[in-house]
Amino acid sequence: MDQIKSIVGVDHIGYAVKSISQSKEQFAALGYFFDDEKPDILRRVNVSVGKNGGVRVELLSPLNTADKSPIDGYLDKIGSTPYHICYEVSDIDKAISELQEIGFTVLGSPAESVPLEGTVCFLYSTDIGLIEIIDYLIDK
Ligand code: NI
Numbered sequence: 001m002d003q004i005k006s007i008v009g010v011d012h013i014g015y016a017v018k019s020i021s022q023s024k025e026q027f028a029a030l031g032y033f034f035d036d037e038k039p040d041i042l043r044r045v046n047v048s049v050g051k052n053g054g055v056r057v058e059l060l061s062p063l064n065t066a067d068k069s070p071i072d073g074y075l076d077k078i079g080s081t082p083y084h085i086c087y088e089v090s091d092i093d094k095a096i097s098e099l100q101e102i103g104f105t106v107l108g109s110p111a112e113s114v115p116l117e118g119t120v121c122f123l124y125s126t127d128i129g130l131i132e133i134i135d136y137l138i139d140k
Helices: 020-029 072-077 092-101
Strands: 007-016 038-040 045-052 055-062 081-089 105-113 118-125 129-136
Touching: 007 129, 020 045, 020 055, 081 092, 092 105, 092 118, 092 129, 105 129
Parallel strands: 007 055, 081 129
Antiparallel strands: 007 081, 038 045, 045 055, 105 118, 118 129
16 A cells, blocks of 8 residues: 555654653653643643654643543553554645545544644544544644
8 A cells, every 4th residue: 555645754652641740750761851741621631742862752641620531541441551643744634535545434523732733633443543643733
């Protein structure tokens, strides 16, 4: 299968974690440097991005609210765990239709991620599982 043209490359690995401050300490020991924790109100999570050379991890923990967050299921069943790989795309609408053509199902409409400064969308395939795609508002 040829590479989809709108896929730019791997952007980050998303981790669901119980506590960002605790997880950061162990990631720091593995060589990661983190930006400040920011809330993503829409998804009811806190977010902090860490870099280690060319690899980025996005730590997500539930906001302390009564509402459920999308990562609660992972934390309840598995505990802290990687749960998605995010791909940067050049055009999110085009990427979604191209991914649908090869068997991905779209999970919800594309929506802004304030902490990441881009538009993101989650998709699922039975062969790969969950992926996220991101279209940055500004070229990095
Ligand atoms: Ni992500």
